[in-house]
Amino acid sequence: MTARHDVQQADVLAICKSCETRQGGLCGALKARQLVELAKASSRHEILAGTELPNDGTYSSLLSGVVKLTRNLSDGRQQIVGFYFAPDFLGRPFEAKRPIKTEALTNVALCSFPRTVIDRMIDETPELGRQLLRHALGELDDARDWMAALGRKTASEKIASFLLMVARNIAASGHPGNSTSFDLPLTRADIADFLGLTIETVSRELSRLRSDGAIRIANKRQISLPSISQLEQRCGD
Amino acid sequence: MTARHDVQQADVLAICKSCETRQGGLCGALKARQLVELAKASSRHEILAGTELPNDGTYSSLLSGVVKLTRNLSDGRQQIVGFYFAPDFLGRPFEAKRPIKTEALTNVALCSFPRTVIDRMIDETPELGRQLLRHALGELDDARDWMAALGRKTASEKIASFLLMVARNIAASGHPGNSTSFDLPLTRADIADFLGLTIETVSRELSRLRSDGAIRIANKRQISLPSISQLEQRCGD
DNA sequence: CGACCGATTGATAGACATCAACTGTCGTGG
DNA sequence: CCACGACAGTTGATGTCTATCAATCGGTCG
Numbered sequence: 001m002t003a004r005h006d007v008q009q010a011d012v013l014a015i016c017k018s019c020e021t022r023q024g025g026l027c028g029a030l031k032a033r034q035l036v037e038l039a040k041a042s043s044r045h046e047i048l049a050g051t052e053l054p055n056d057g058t059y060s061s062l063l064s065g066v067v068k069l070t071r072n073l074s075d076g077r078q079q080i081v082g083f084y085f086a087p088d089f090l091g092r093p094f095e096a097k098r099p100i101k102t103e104a105l106t107n108v109a110l111c112s113f114p115r116t117v118i119d120r121m122i123d124e125t126p127e128l129g130r131q132l133l134r135h136a137l138g139e140l141d142d143a144r145d146w147m148a149a150l151g152r153k154t155a156s157e158k159i160a161s162f163l164l165m166v167a168r169n170i171a172a173s174g175h176p177g178n179s180t181s182f183d184l185p186l187t188r189a190d191i192a193d194f195l196g197l198t199i200e201t202v203s204r205e206l207s208r209l210r211s212d213g214a215i216r217i218a219n220k221r222q223i224s225l226p227s228i229s230q231l232e233q234r235c236g237d
Numbered sequence: 238m239t240a241r242h243d244v245q246q247a248d249v250l251a252i253c254k255s256c257e258t259r260q261g262g263l264c265g266a267l268k269a270r271q272l273v274e275l276a277k278a279s280s281r282h283e284i285l286a287g288t289e290l291p292n293d294g295t296y297s298s299l300l301s302g303v304v305k306l307t308r309n310l311s312d313g314r315q316q317i318v319g320f321y322f323a324p325d326f327l328g329r330p331f332e333a334k335r336p337i338k339t340e341a342l343t344n345v346a347l348c349s350f351p352r353t354v355i356d357r358m359i360d361e362t363p364e365l366g367r368q369l370l371r372h373a374l375g376e377l378d379d380a381r382d383w384m385a386a387l388g389r390k391t392a393s394e395k396i397a398s399f400l401l402m403v404a405r406n407i408a409a410s411g412h413p414g415n416s417t418s419f420d421l422p423l424t425r426a427d428i429a430d431f432l433g434l435t436i437e438t439v440s441r442e443l444s445r446l447r448s449d450g451a452i453r454i455a456n457k458r459q460i461s462l463p464s465i466s467q468l469e470q471r472c473g474d
Numbered sequence: 475c476g477a478c479c480g481a482t483t484g485a486t487a488g489a490c491a492t493c494a495a496c497t498g499t500c501g502t503g504g
Numbered sequence: 505c506c507a508c509g510a511c512a513g514t515t516g517a518t519g520t521c522t523a524t525c526a527a528t529c530g531g532t533c534g
Contacts, residue, residue, distance in 0.1 A: 071385045073474045079385035094371050097378045122363055129366035130359070134331050136373040141334045143380035148308045148316035150387035151433025155522065188481060196388025198523055203482055220481065220530095237310045392490070425513065435491055440514055457498095457513065 026061075026089050026135065029127040041117045045110040053102040057115040059091030065108030066170070066185040070101045070193065080194035082143065085169035089135055093119075106185045150196045153236050158195040159205045160234035163215065167225055181216075181224035209234075263298075263326050263372065266364040278354045282347040290339040294352040296328030302345030303407070303422040307338045307430065317431035319380065322406035326372055330356075342422045387433045390473045395432040396442045397471040400452065404462055418453075418461035446471075 016027060016039055027035060045060075047053065053067065062084050069082040081100065084090055086109075090102070093115065122129040149161055171180040184191075188199040195202065209215045214231055216224040225231055253264060253276055264272060282297075284290065290304065299321050306319040318337065321327055323346075327339070330352065359366040386398055408417040421428075425436040432439065446452045451468055453461040462468055 069381075071381060073385065073389055075473070077389040077473070079388045081381035081384045092374065093367075094374055097375070098382060100381065122367070126360045126363055126366055129363055129370065130330075133366065133370045133373060136370060136377060137329065137331055138334070140373060140377045140380060143377060143384060144306070144308060144318035144337065145335060147318045147380060147384055147387060148310065150384060151316045151431075152310055152314040194388075199481075200483085200524080201522055203480095204522095207482070236312070236314070436513080437492080437515085438490060441490095444514075 026128075026131050029125060029131045030121065031125070034121055034125065038113055038117060038121070042111050042113050045112055047104045047108040047110065049104055049106050049108075051104050053090075053104065055092075055102060057091070057093060058112050059089070059115065059118050060110040060112040062086045062088045062090055063109040063111055066105040067108060068103055068105050068186075068190065068194075070103065071098065072101070078193045079196065080190065081146075082139065083169075083194075091115075091118075093132075105190065146194075148237070155195070155197055155201050156205050156208065157234060157236040158197065159191075159202065159209065160214070160231050161236070162191065162195055163209075163223060163225065164228065164231055164235065167223075167228070178228050179224070179226050180228060181222065184221045184223055263365075263368050266362060266368045267358065268362070271358055271362065275350055275354060275358070279348050279350050282349055284341045284345040284347065286341055286343050286345075288341050290327075290341065292329075292339060294328070294330060295349050296326070296352065296355050297347040297349040299323045299325045299327055300346040300348055303342040304345060305340055305342050305423075305427065305431075307340065308335065309338070315430045316433065317427065318383075319376065320406075320431075328352075328355075330369075342427065383431075385474070392432075392434055392438050393442050393445065394471060394473040395434065396428075396439065396446065397451070397468050398473070399428065399432055400446075400460060400462065401465065401468055401472065404460075404465070415465050416461070416463050417465065418459065421458045421460055 016035055027038070030038065044063075047065075064086045066086075067084040067090065068080050069084075071079050071081050073079075083105075090110075118128075122132070149158055153161065166184065166186075167180050167182055170185070171182045175181070186194075188202045191197075191202045192199045197205075206215070206217065210217050213226070214234065216226065218224075253272055264275070267275065281300075284302075301323045303323075304321040304327065305317050306321075308316050308318050310316075320342075327347075355365075359369070386395055390398065403421065403423075404417050404419055407422070408419045412418070423431075425439050428434075428439045429436045434442075443452070443454065447454050450463070451471065453463065455461075
């Protein structure tokens with residue numbers, strides 16, 4: 001964790017520049033003066049894979065890595081209810097109705113902001129509040145998409161949809177448009193907990209997709225999608 | 238639909254008073270002057286059961302009735318991804334990533350506001366934007382709760398959870414604390430589409446709950462829950 | 475090396491879906 | 505008034521998808 005009270009305005013702007021553009025405009029809603037103020041109040045964190053993120057009210061930009069949100073039933077059954085991929089934005093103002101655990105799937109780098117600073121800026125800049133609302137609604141859309149998948153898709157459609165979702169979020173750019181490859185940041189158990197399946201079913205369906213030629217698998221975690229459009233056929237929607 | 242350009246300030250405040258308190262403070266965030274302005278721009282609508290609600294950007298208070306949100310897969314499979322019960326607040330700024338259909342399950346009464354008026358008031362009153370964000374996050378919590386149910390609960394747990402959810406939202410008040418009764422505003426097909434089951438399974442599980450004494454059913458749609466706490470045991474969480 | 479963990483694969487079981495028959499209710503029209 | 509069909513719902517017989525139980529494999533770490 002690195003404080004930044006010493007940085008100069010020019011430095012700050014340089015630091016923010018790289019993620020500002022990628023963040024879908026969250027910081028982009030701010031005036032330069034506010035950006036400087038925010039950056040000065042920000043702090044960087046590195047979090048190891050497997051660590052639970054504190055659930056205080058702070059907001060963070062996810063600079064790198066993948067984070068999962070899980071909800072548990074009383075007897076230990078687990079459901080992953082969401083992911084964050086860099087460069088996404090984490091943070092939950094107001095407390096949730098139900099406990100949700102936030103955990104790093106990979107090593108993670110965060111740029112965190114105290115809640116008080118953001119809250120004050122919302123008052124000064126309604127556009128920032130609008131961005132937060134837009135972001136929350138985007139998460140809501142995602143959750144509802146996965147509700148449809150969990151309720152109505154077959155195991156194999158779930159897997160196909162899941163692989164495409166991951167690919168869209170972390171696939172290395174520079175691939176020809178209709179194919180891609182990436183490292184899965186999840187274990188089979190995590191995939192199962194996300195898709196409402198067992199690890200055995202996940203494994204079987206991945207194997208089937210592989211033998212069908214729809215995907216290639218190297219070393220368990222490295223996935224290639226030779227034809228994205230072909231995989232989309234298998235999604236059910 | 239009734240325009241209200243003629244009403245006086247005192248009338249407006251009287252009209253709003255009854256729902257303002259119930260709405261979890263959405264209009265409560267407004268100053269009296271704004272409330273008057275908003276009420277003057279508002280219009281009442283009555284919508285028949287089974288009708289699809291227009292997906293323009295307008296916001297509405299749901300004064301009475303029940304509304305469902307559905308998402309469809311390409312081959313006709315359907316998933317209900319949310320409900321609105323009076324007195325809730327409907328309205329989606331920014332367009333959704335995926336098409337979602339909004340439909341009245343019962344006859345519905347709405348008090349609608351043009352988007353432009355609300356948007357301007359957000360600029361004037363950041364607290365209103367905060368309320369909208371809080372509301373969206375509440376919907377997100379609900380969606381994630383149902384993700385866990387869809388992915389990890391058994392059919393019978395899903396039914397129990399569903400009945401409790403409906404009861405909490407529409408049960409007539411005045412019941413002794415641990416029992417309640419209500420009319421289901423949904424068909425078995427709707428319940429199935431919400432819980433990711435078939436109508437036959439829904440019917441069977443309802444019958445089983447009835448023969449277990451956990452619920453009583455009169456005329457297919459009138460449900461009594463003799464013991465809420467006993468039903469909560471059957472929810473899995 | 476042995477223990478452990480993630481993953482794969484096989485055999486079997488079970489929960490829920492599918493197919494089908496039937497009931498009761500309602501509205502329509504002869 | 506009753507016949508008729510349409511529709512919501514229930515219940516039974518059977519099928520199938522995915523879970524469960526179990527064995528095995530490869531990699532990693534102490």
